[in-house]
C-alpha cells in the first residue's frame with residue numbers, strides 16, 4: 503500500500519492482479535492489470551454479479567487481502583472505516599460504550615457528541631441498552647454512527663444495508679447522504695440493489711467478468727431525477743434481457 507499526492511483521487515489502483523488458488527488447485531483470477539480510480543469526496547456505488555470479486559477488491563483496498571502484482575495508492579493519511587452486512591458491535595458493551603470506545607479521542611466531550619448523533623437518528627433512548635436488546639436495523643445504524651464519528655476519509659460499505667427492512671434501509675441511506683453532505687468523505691458502496699446504487703452513488707461502477715472488468719456511469723439522477731435513463735445504461739452494460747431480476751420500482 504502506497505500513498506500519493508494527487509488531490510483528485512482518494513484511491514488509485516494500477517495494474518492490479520490477484521488470483522486465488524482453491525484447495526483443489528483451481529485458479530480464480532479476480533483481476534488482471536486492473537486500473538481503477540476512486541474520486542475523492544464522492545460516493546462510488548459498485549454493483550456486479552455475485553462472485554465477480556467486489557469484496558476481494560474492497561479487502562485489497564482496505565489492506566485485509568494481499569495482491570500478486572500492481573499497486574493500490576491511497577491519499578495521504580487516508581483513514582478507512584468499514585461496515586459489513588453484519589455489524590460488529592461489542593455485545594458486552596452498552597450502545598454508549600460501543601460508540602465511545604471508537605471515538606473517545608476525537609472530541610473534547612465525546613458523550614455529548616454521541617448523544618447529539620443518537621438523537622439525530624432517533625435512538626436517544628437506547629444509549630444504556632446492550633446490542634442484543636435492539637433490533638438488527640438499530641444496531642446497524644449504531645454501527646454506521648460509530649464509524650462516522652471517527653471521521654474516516656474513506657468509508658467502505660459492503661452490502662451494509664442488505665439485511666435491513668425497506669424502512670430502515672431508507673433511513674440509513676438518508677443518514678448516510680446527510681452525513682456525506684456534511685463531511686464530504688469518500689465512499690465505496692457495494693450493493694446488489696440497483697436502486698440503492700443509484701440513490702447513493704455519484705458514480706456507479708458496474709463490475710462484470712473474471713478477471714474483473716468494469717464500466718462507470720456518472721450518476722445524473724441526483725440532479726435530474728431520471729432513474730430510467732440510468733437503469734437503461736446499467737442494463738445495456740449487463741446486456742440483461744430478464745429485467746425482472748432487478749429492482750424496478752422507480
Ligand SMILES: Nc1ncnc2c1ncn2[C@@H]1O[C@H](COP(=O)(O)OP(=O)(O)OP(=O)(O)O)[C@@H](O)[C@H]1O
Pocket residue numbers: 522523524530532550551552553554555556557558559
Ligand atoms: N480466500 C479465498 N480463496 C479462494 N477463493 C476465494 C477466496 N475468497 C474469495 N474467493 C473467490 O473469489 C471470487 C470472488 O469472491 P468475492 O467474495 O470477492 O465476490 P463478490 O463479488 O463480493 O461476491 P458477492 O456479491 O456474492 O458477495 C469467488 O469466486 C470466491 O469464491
